[in-house]
Amino acid sequence: MRRMTARPANAHQSRLLKLLRDGGPHSRAQLGDRVDLSRSKLAVEVDRLLETGLVVADGLAASRGGRRSHNVRLHPGLRFLGVDIGATSVDVAVTNAELEILGHLNQPMDVREGPVAVFEQVLEMAGKLKATGLAEGFDGAGVGVPGPVRFPEGVPVAPPIMPGWDGFPVREALSQELGCPVMVDNDVNLMAMGEQHAGVARPVADYLCVKIGTGIGCGIVVGGRVHRGTTGSAGDIGHIQAVPDGRPCACGNRGCLEAHFSGAALARDAVEAARQGLSADLAARLEANGTLTAVDVAAAAAAGDATALDLIRAGGTQVGQVIAGLVSFFNPGLVVIGGGVTGLGHTLLAAIRTQVYRQSLPLATRNLPIVLGELGPTAGVIGGARLISDHLFAPA
Amino acid sequence: MRRMTARPANAHQSRLLKLLRDGGPHSRAQLGDRVDLSRSKLAVEVDRLLETGLVVADGLAASRGGRRSHNVRLHPGLRFLGVDIGATSVDVAVTNAELEILGHLNQPMDVREGPVAVFEQVLEMAGKLKATGLAEGFDGAGVGVPGPVRFPEGVPVAPPIMPGWDGFPVREALSQELGCPVMVDNDVNLMAMGEQHAGVARPVADYLCVKIGTGIGCGIVVGGRVHRGTTGSAGDIGHIQAVPDGRPCACGNRGCLEAHFSGAALARDAVEAARQGLSADLAARLEANGTLTAVDVAAAAAAGDATALDLIRAGGTQVGQVIAGLVSFFNPGLVVIGGGVTGLGHTLLAAIRTQVYRQSLPLATRNLPIVLGELGPTAGVIGGARLISDHLFAPA
DNA sequence: ACGGCTTTCTCCATTCACAGGACAAAGCTC
DNA sequence: GAGCTTTGTCCTGTGAATGGAGAAAGCCGT
Structure with missing residues (x-):
């Protein structure tokens, strides 16, 4: 068509x-x-x-x-493209007009390679999806990037973990290449929209969506709409101070949440624990792979390794501490936890819950569900499709 | 009329x-x-x-x-009543339809006396204002109370500092007594609306309004509208943890912001400093009055007392720490500091600014003004008039 | 004083948005 | 097949809204 x-x-x-x-x-x-x-x-x-x-x-x-x-x-031939660029991988998916995923590809990748290399990758993946016959072309694309975005222009601004992207005209460039309208947003906001459209957050107007992956971010939904803030950096909670005079962070401060708990921090802590001989399980995995990731820690925890469980609990408590403050402040109707570390599952969730319920205002937690996202890696791409369809379906 | x-x-x-x-x-x-x-x-x-x-x-x-x-x-005869009930005093003012204050009364009072006693007071003050000929009656009233409110019904819920108000039908009762429509909200939200209508926040869509009085609260304005949260407790930042394992708080937790800095905490710290002989100035004031308040500390600081200045700076740093987190999270276009402690003025403001600019995300503070409210005690009553006029001027 | 020019406001004809009733089409159940 | 229900179309009346014509009321320069 x-x-x-x-x-x-x-x-x-x-x-x-x-x-x-x-x-x-x-x-x-x-x-x-x-x-x-x-x-x-x-x-x-x-x-x-x-x-x-x-x-x-x-x-x-x-x-x-x-x-x-x-x-x-x-029209059954309408096709939207959802693109979720993470720090270490890209997800690309095609949906129909009802935002159902028809095809989904995932590929490891490093954002630090810069926008040109990344978009080459993305276009290739989009091409593969077309080649399967799922789409002849795209009517629109929604793209998430792991950093703040000047939303109206679709341009990343001062993204800490993706040097080389600052000011790159993502929206314009991709729109040109794909030949369709494109909207760009923070990846966390995309996840929030995804969970709102098809996941756990469907019935809620005000909620927080905490994404814990390589870094930590938080989608803020107010009255059903994403709050992006004055400069597009709303929800960037990774650099809130979690521990006074805590660990040094890449941002130059000390004690940032991200420095104490995130996919990257957890992996680092696990390596250290393995080296110190605190966990035979982790040490074996380190031996086998040469390095450790959050996935290894999750596996060790699932196998009952006490050190891994402790690491997860400690991290959950840190995140919970920050979320507790945000809950008191924002008074959401729901908190969703998602991102790469959802593999850590209920151990993490329990630690977060404990801390939030202990530390937030009772009135704010009285009926507050804190749950894991139910869409996993599809949340972002569904959110992308949702973003562009909201745009295309808006009144002229 | x-x-x-x-x-x-x-x-x-x-x-x-x-x-x-x-x-x-x-x-x-x-x-x-x-x-x-x-x-x-x-x-x-x-x-x-x-x-x-x-x-x-x-x-x-x-x-x-x-x-x-x-x-x-x-119509020049339209009259709105703004009522701002604080923890220790009430403000009542009449405005015309343009929300200009025609008469304003302030009276010390203790909310803990309960709604019946307080409203007797309020009605008497409203009567006085009528007696001056400023108004023959009221077309509507906006009321602020120092605690969370179930907004649609106009009923306080679980207010920590005002036992006896929980569930009291403020809106209905006052509407009956005054014979006009009434809207009820948190006093901090009223202040936010006031500064937005006639104060420093006029041009801004997303901003935070931090009120430091007996307690600490924060008005949240998103897209020009007040965010009240799911249970009406949004902005209740007094019980966010500022100091891990810090001072015990009335709420049962430890290290709450309010326990470390607020009008009440500052007064308590000043008394202690005076007793310990750290400040001759404060000791003299304590001697003279039998007690100390934030106003005394402000006066001592203005006179150059080092201890008073230190107390204010330390407090500002604590508040700044919490605000820094909120700024990273919410990414406002403006932060307004108001409430009873504005008398502490630029010493406090400087400490807050230093802390926020040091600790928040650079992108979020790049163009972020942090200023004192410009309406002082009239912010609340103007906000009240604004609240009810917004209600009455809404389409049928 | 007196025309030209500008601004403000009113009147009128026309177009468009929308509701709601009448009615036709198409199905079900007995 | 009669009677009922649901769905969808057609048509007319009403109010919303536009935009142009023109009147009223002021200014200014000659």
């Missing part, structure tokens, strides 16, 4: 497109139940959407005791 | 009322410049507002080189 060019002409059409995106095919009657328009007006707007080609007829539905309804749905 | 009963019938009218509130009298042409409506439609809506009585003609304006314009303004 030729790529999507039309845009909803008004708020009604925008609303209808989002209903079809989030709920799949609907009959006009079903749409009418959810949209507070007269049937006649609704029919007019649906007809206009059919004219644009964004929406197509989808056959007859089963009868519910009367005339059978004619379903409509978003 | 009989009290305001009409409400704007649509979003246009609501918009117009707010323009007249915030900008004083306007001609139709001036309104047209700001509202994106055709002149004819605008005239229709203005005429309707004139019919309701909310808006009245206000004579001819000077010519600007052509026909003179007929101004319209909000």
